[in-house]
Amino acid sequence: MNSAAAGVLVLAGTPIGDPADAPPRLRTELAGADVVAAEDTRRLRRLTQALDVEVSGRVVSYFEGNEAGRTPELVEALLGGARVVLVTDAGMPSVSDPGYRLVAAAVEQGIPVTAVPGPSAVLTALAVSGLPVDRFCFEGFLPRKAGERTARLREVAADRRTLVYFEAPHRIADALTAMAEVFGAERRAAVCRELTKTYEEVRRGPLAELAGWAAEGVRGEITVVVEGAPEPGPADLEPAELVRRVAAREAAGERRKEAIAAVAVEAVLRGHHRVEDLALGQPGLD
Incomplete structure (x- = not known):
């Protein structure tokens, strides 16, 4: 469709705790929205009171239990030119919060989607x-x-x-x-x-x-x-990886024999390989 006449969907990040963390644009967007879709309208009311901002647009609920049914209604408002601001209880909509379904529907219709960056847990x-x-x-x-x-x-x-x-x-x-x-x-x-x-x-x-x-x-x-998984030591590696490590040492300036010996010693210290297996028995290392 031609999105020239369409409104804009604004995903507005909200504070994860301290209201003072709210970005200035959040106040502007809430005050100027035609429609504010909120995961919890009561929390929205507390937030607007803390930010000292008045919402003049229509406020509707948009949460896990009703987002499938309410999404078409919001898309219709967007197609009619409305500026729809979506807020969840804390953080950014769509990130483990309602929002993805509405964003996908808006994108499918060619409706512009933007965001107000905010605090992230x-x-x-x-x-x-x-x-x-x-x-x-x-x-x-x-x-x-x-x-x-x-x-x-x-x-x-x-x-x-x-x-x-x-x-x-x-x-x-x-x-x-x-x-x-x-x-x-x-x-x-x-x-x-x-x-x-x-x-x-x-x-x-x-x-x-x-x-x-x-x-x-x-x-x-x-x-x-x-913490991520630790990098595997030489004893846990496939022959191809051992070859790669030797090549990396060579590229850094070590002579081939020294590079093989160093990788072999590392593996032996782990107790899973014999030096002769690494230096003589592995493809590419003899």
Whole structure:
């Protein structure tokens, strides 16, 4: 369709705790919206009171239970030229919150979609976790059922990226216990609770230790950051990877014999290879 006459869908990030973190544009968008679709209209009212902003447009609810039915209504308003602002309880719409269905429908109709960047529990937790943040994977909420949860964790057990999860207070102990079983008891993690709020708390330690702590009961909004899988040592590697490591040492200036010896020693120290297997028996290393 021709989107020239269409309105705009605005995904507005909201504070994850402290209202003072709200970006100035959030006030502008809420005040100027033709329609504000809110995950919880009561929370929206508290937020607008805290921001001292008056919403003059129509306010409708848009949550998991009604988003399928309400999406066509909002798309119709957008096609009619309305500026629709979507807000969820905290953070960015569509990120483990309602929004994806409406965004997909708007894109399909050629309706412009933009966003008001705001606080993010994912990025905030990563920043304070003390774990590597150069590469990470957001996994959202784990399945409620134990078997499905374990299966999901196994899918990423070997992922070297830092992993980020959301979890409910009443399930956090079980989730951490499952992580310790699948990822290993000593895998480092951080449980970030009530970020930016009065009782903010960040617990760091091995997964098994954190699971024991959580067994006593944890309250509040929770984000879990888990260290990625360790890089495998030479003993855990396929012959092709051993060849690659030798080649990398050669490229760095080592002589071939020295490079082979260095990789072999690393493997022998792990107790899984003999020097002659690496230096003579592997393709490309003789």
